[in-house]
């Protein structure tokens with residue numbers, strides 16, 4: 001569940017910071033990418049070197065690097081993250097968060113974060129029980145911050161009581177729970193997804209097709225379903241199994257895919273057109289296997305119907321997302337398709353990029369809408385799918 005997730009781990013000045021090392025390692029081993037932000041005081045409790053080694057990223061403490069003046073952008077950091085986890089969170093930091101104080105990078109990042117935020121408080125039992133701390137925590141809860149409750153036991157002060165930061169394994173479980181909650185954000189929505197390659201028969205044994213494996217479209221269907229959407233996947237030929245909780249309808253030709261999509265789009269809130277659909281199909285399908293002669297052979301092709309353009313022309317308030325598979329003049333061609341097919345946004349992938357396109361498990365895409373474009377680095381197809389679904393989610397809640 002944490003694979004490919006971007007997590008900012010915020011560390012504040014508490015003796016429990018030693019557990020942040022284990023926490024970081026657990027998150028990284030679960031597949032998350034972790035960037036660590038520390039308050040200046042936290043450096044007294046655990047070294048930046050330890051955290052940089054475990055997270056495989058430089059540690060961020062100050063607004064800029066005093067050596068070269070390079071700016072540590074809390075805004076970019078806040079946009080990058082899928083979750084901001086502050087563990088340990090001191091009484092002081094929680095008080096500042098609840099009041100909107102922004103006097104260090106960890107706090108400015110909190111104010112810039114668009115993602116869910118979780119805190120794992122750690123402090124002495126009297127500080128924890130104090131009415132001011134409880135009031136601040138209540139405020140944070142009201143602000144939507146997830147509080148990962150501390151445990152009871154021996155405290156650094158020698159006292160015994162509630163205030164010990166939750167154990168790293170418990171924090172990871174809480175983080176997974178937060179992601180699973182987030183994933184239900186599309187409950188009540190119905191999406192149509194097309195995936196895979198169409199098959200255009202020439203005769204009973206031969207056909208025209210392309211290299212699509214269906215992996216990209218299936219990852220999108222899976223991501224939508226995990227967030228609670230009802231998903232109908234109209235699938236061309238692929239060797240993949242249907243993702244969990246997805247209704248799959250198998251088709252072969254572009255014409256069959258057109259019929260299934262047109263019949264179902266009306267009951268949907270949106271559609272993602274990821275299939276590689278044939279633009280041409282044999283004008284006549286031979287009843288029997290064509291026999292070879294001595295000379296060359298010509299096959300007459302006729303245009304197929306453009307499924308995306310048909311849905312785009314009658315989309316009403318629905319959301320329509322398209323793909324563009326290009327090999328030259330990529331942006332220009334993708335922008336033309338965005339307009340022509342009336343997409344809300346289009347996902348461009350180019351065969352000129354290593355790791356992009358057909359068959360593999362990765363892709364390199366640019367998300368383009370009427371406002372501009374966002375280029376994503378090389379990612380797994382599932383990560384790309386999550387980014388596409390994030391954008392869908394944002395557009396639906398606008």
Ligand code: PMT
Pocket residue numbers: 194196211212213214215216217254273274275276277278279304305306307308309321322323324325326337341349357358359360381
């Ligand atoms: O399946 P994989 O191996 O994982 O590979 C993924 C992929 C490369 C197939 C995928 O990322 C992708 O780019 N899919 C779209 C491929 C394509 O046909 O692009 P296009 O530029 O020709 O078509 C533009 C858009 O119109 C697409 O959304 C396409 O689904 C749609 N279209 C095209 C023709 C047609 N007759 N009907 C359509 O709906």
